[in-house]
Amino acid sequence: MTENTCQDHGQLKEIDEFIDQLAKQGSLDGKLIAILHKAQEIVGYLPDEVQAHIARRLSMPPAKVNGVVTFYSYFSTVPRGKYVVNICMGTACFVLGADKILEEFSKQLGIEPGQTTPDHMFTLNALRCVGACGLAPLAVVNEKLYGKITIDDVKKIIEEYKEGGVGNE
Amino acid sequence: MSKVTSQAQLRELREKYAAAMLLRDTPEIPVTSTEKSDGIAKKHVLLCTDTGCEAAEGSKIYDTFISELKANGIEKEVNVIKTGCFGFCKQGTCVKVFPEDVSYVMVTSNDVPEIVSSHLKNDEHVERLLFKDPITNELIHTQHEIPFYKGQVRIALRNCGLIAPTSIDEYIAQDGYEALSRSIFEMEPKEIIDKVKAANLRGRGGGGFPAGDKWESTARAVGEKKYVICNGDEGDPGAFMDRAILYGDPHSVLEAMAICGRAIGADEGVIYTRAEYPKAVKMLNAAIKQAEERGLLGDNILGSDFSFKISVTLGAGAFVCGESTALLNSAQGQRGEPRNKPPRTADKGLWFKPTSLNNVETFACVPPILIKGADWFKSIGTENSPGTKIFALAGKINTVGLIEVPMGITIREIVENIGGGVKDGKKLKAVQTGGPSGGCIAADGIDIEVDFDSLDAIGSMMGSGGMIVLDEDDCMVNVAKFYMDFIVEESCGKCTPCRVGTKRMLEILERITDGHGTEEDLVELENLSEVIQNTSLCGLGQSAPNPVVSTLKYFRDEYIAHVRDKKCPAGACTNMTSFRIIADKCIGCTVCAKVCPVSCISGELKQPHVIDQEKCVKCGACVDKCKFAAIVRE
Numbered sequence: 019m020t021e022n023t024c025q026d027h028g029q030l031k032e033i034d035e036f037i038d039q040l041a042k043q044g045s046l047d048g049k050l051i052a053i054l055h056k057a058q059e060i061v062g063y064l065p066d067e068v069q070a071h072i073a074r075r076l077s078m079p080p081a082k083v084n085g086v087v088t089f090y091s092y093f094s095t096v097p098r099g100k101y102v103v104n105i106c107m108g109t110a111c112f113v114l115g116a117d118k119i120l121e122e123f124s125k126q127l128g129i130e131p132g133q134t135t136p137d138h139m140f141t142l143n144a145l146r147c148v149g150a151c152g153l154a155p156l157a158v159v160n161e162k163l164y165g166k167i168t169i170d171d172v173k174k175i176i177e178e179y180k181e182g183g184v185g186n187e
Numbered sequence: 188m189s190k191v192t193s194q195a196q197l198r199e200l201r202e203k204y205a206a207a208m209l210l211r212d213t214p215e216i217p218v219t220s221t222e223k224s225d226g227i228a229k230k231h232v233l234l235c236t237d238t239g240c241e242a243a244e245g246s247k248i249y250d251t252f253i254s255e256l257k258a259n260g261i262e263k264e265v266n267v268i269k270t271g272c273f274g275f276c277k278q279g280t281c282v283k284v285f286p287e288d289v290s291y292v293m294v295t296s297n298d299v300p301e302i303v304s305s306h307l308k309n310d311e312h313v314e315r316l317l318f319k320d321p322i323t324n325e326l327i328h329t330q331h332e333i334p335f336y337k338g339q340v341r342i343a344l345r346n347c348g349l350i351a352p353t354s355i356d357e358y359i360a361q362d363g364y365e366a367l368s369r370s371i372f373e374m375e376p377k378e379i380i381d382k383v384k385a386a387n388l389r390g391r392g393g394g395g396f397p398a399g400d401k402w403e404s405t406a407r408a409v410g411e412k413k414y415v416i417c418n419g420d421e422g423d424p425g426a427f428m429d430r431a432i433l434y435g436d437p438h439s440v441l442e443a444m445a446i447c448g449r450a451i452g453a454d455e456g457v458i459y460t461r462a463e464y465p466k467a468v469k470m471l472n473a474a475i476k477q478a479e480e481r482g483l484l485g486d487n488i489l490g491s492d493f494s495f496k497i498s499v500t501l502g503a504g505a506f507v508c509g510e511s512t513a514l515l516n517s518a519q520g521q522r523g524e525p526r527n528k529p530p531r532t533a534d535k536g537l538w539f540k541p542t543s544l545n546n547v548e549t550f551a552c553v554p555p556i557l558i559k560g561a562d563w564f565k566s567i568g569t570e571n572s573p574g575t576k577i578f579a580l581a582g583k584i585n586t587v588g589l590i591e592v593p594m595g596i597t598i599r600e601i602v603e604n605i606g607g608g609v610k611d612g613k614k615l616k617a618v619q620t621g622g623p624s625g626g627c628i629a630a631d632g633i634d635i636e637v638d639f640d641s642l643d644a645i646g647s648m649m650g651s652g653g654m655i656v657l658d659e660d661d662c663m664v665n666v667a668k669f670y671m672d673f674i675v676e677e678s679c680g681k682c683t684p685c686r687v688g689t690k691r692m693l694e695i696l697e698r699i700t701d702g703h704g705t706e707e708d709l710v711e712l713e714n715l716s717e718v719i720q721n722t723s724l725c726g727l728g729q730s731a732p733n734p735v736v737s738t739l740k741y742f743r744d745e746y747i748a749h750v751r752d753k754k755c756p757a758g759a760c761t762n763m764t765s766f767r768i769i770a771d772k773c774i775g776c777t778v779c780a781k782v783c784p785v786s787c788i789s790g791e792l793k794q795p796h797v798i799d800q801e802k803c804v805k806c807g808a809c810v811d812k813c814k815f816a817a818i819v820r821e
């Protein structure tokens with residue numbers, strides 16, 4: 019992921035290629051969310067330059083693109099850490115103490131939910147529901163699920179991903 | 188994969204694959220075939236690969252099975268099949284062996300060599316991996332003897348955990364696409380609609396609106412272009428039945444959408460689902476491709492003049508998009524804000540064309556209704572809510588999982604029989620249904636029969652099917668606050684009552700749980716609830732106050748204790764809780780003092796300790812560590 023907000027041309031080109039491919043399949047009407055998903059996958063987040071670029075390509079006001087980006091919780095306008103730690107806050111997890119788990123992650127990482135550590139290693143988020151309620155309470159680090167976690171597990175999970183850890187890429 | 192170009196060819200294909208499926212025949216889920224199998228694999232190992240079960244080890248269990256079967260030289264005699272969710276999520280990873288129908292629970296890759304060498308090779312069941320009845324301590328061999336499965340009736344989940352969702356042939360073997368072929372070759376569109384109407388299939392997304400009526404209005408609506416939309420935007424926290432179907436039996440939804448298309452005169456369908464479900468999305472896209480290759484979707488289905496295509500559209504994390512008109516806007520790539528009604532979706536839906544929008548579970552019920560008939564469907568469930576409903580049973584319950592039960596079952600039966608009772612022997616306090624739009628059913632009301640109307644009548648709602656069990660340690664004010672926090676976050680902001688009103692309600696609830704609430708606050712909560720319910724545009728806003736209204740109704744004394752006595756009876760609201768060491772019970776082991784993160788516990792060794800109330804952060808760590816029950820939460 020680049021931290022530099024001036025996106026390198028390779029990434030914008032990749033987004034363009036995706037848009038061209040969609041255009042070949044039919045109208046681009048209604049494809050904004052799909053394009054934003056792809057752009058976020060490529061860039062890691064959706065900075066102003068990327069939003070403006072997409073707006074130009076779709077001939078729509080940047081405000082409209084921004085309106086969509088900020089409406090949905092899946093899209094981020096700030097860079098995220100290498101590892102995104104999501105704590106499921108679905109009801110099943112909540113009643114089994116997910117709020118305490120989130121608090122512990124917050125304490126251990128020294129950041130509030132929604133923030134990223136200064137070294138850009140970790141982003142902490144509360145997630146709605148993963149639908150693996152049998153494993154409640156649970157955390158998801160990037161794609162990997164950790165189920166039935168206790169306060170004591172929090173430190174171990176973080177250690178896995180710290181410098182030199184064995185976390186899966 | 189060759190195309191199937193007639194109804195006869197489809198039926199030939201079914202007979203061909205049904206023979207292999209016979210191995211998985213059980214009294215509860217009969218597979219449909221007339222011939223016995225021979226010359227094919229002697230055993231089938233079914234392995235749940237849905238999100239919960241795969242979390243622990245990914246594909247390692249499957250890989251170990253494959254290598255162990257080879258090492259034992261029986262790889263040709265045993266097929267290992269990756270399936271969708273068995274529903275028995277608390278016991279994952281679940282593995283079933285057919286034809287014996289033996290269920291193994293909590294299996295890890297380390298257990299696989301033993302299953303292979305003992306059971307698969309020598310027919311000796313691995314007893315240590317069988318489910319042990321928590322009450323009788325008996326080992327249970329087969330799935331249908333496990334209490335969790337008794338009392339369940341599987342219609343929408345009929346194939347989940349039974350077939351390989353990646354195989355369209357296994358779906359076809361289970362009567363798959365037979366209903367679509369009948370609806371094309373043997374029925375007029377009106378007959379299809381009449382049958383769905385006669386079955387009184389009501390919307391499983393929560394509203395309970397009759398699906399047949401929706402189909403009829405859309406069929407009647409004027410317009411060349413029409414759409415079928417499947418609402419798979421399962422935003423209710425704690426509910427995952429739609430994902431289970433989309434992942435475990437995607438073709439059942441695709442087939443039903445095509446049937447709906449045929450009934451209303453549409454040639455295009457869209458499945459709108461959550462970006463949070465990557466596995467289900469991948470499975471759906473693969474299933475669509477297979478169906479197209481088989482000629483069961485796309486142009487000239489089964490050689491007829493009926494054409495229907497389906498695409499998948501992803502949301503981006505917004506609860507309001509489960510509301511039908513918000514979903515339409517989101518599917519058009521816009522902000523998911525609800526539209527004014529009228530016009531109805533049936534007249535002006537996606538791209539303002541006539542659209543029928545139904546939920547995943549609703550669609551999954553359609554093919555069996557067409558094959559077995561409306562009377563069969565109505566023979567299950569209650570008079571006004573026929574059929575079954577899937578619930579995601581979770582919270583403080585022994586067996587967390589996905590269940591499908593006939594409408595009319597009581598909450599007590601679900602909690603006590605299927606769920607195995609409240610966790611850790613605690614006392615049941617309430618059952619919450621309907622998620623952020625629903626309400627709580629108090630412990631003394633759990634003999635209520637579950638259907639759309641009965642739940643509405645007591646101020647809860649069916650919702651999409653989340654069912655959260657709460658015990659004596661749960662504070663109802665805190666639970667209401669949890670849902671209100673959710674709503675404040677998810678309100679789209681279009682209408683003032685919902686945007687501002689829910690925020691004010693949350694502030695009041697925070698005040699109450701912080702110990703600063705007053706009795707006037709309760710009146711204010713009721714006033715705000717009424718305004719929000721009456722003046723919001725969409726279902727999200729109109730139902731947003733429900734968790735507060737229902738807890739105020741059934742647990743008013745708990746609110747009163749918070750605002751009048753500044754006490755939280757459940758001991759969950761930390762600001763109103765204090766910890767005290769009972770001197771008589773404390774032996775001075777110093778464990779609590781060591782575990783305290785702020786070092787606020789002091790005392791000499793072997794002497795009663797004391798907590799400094801000023802410094803205590805009320806984390807509760809000491810209570811959990813004390814072996815002598817000498818620390819109380821007050």
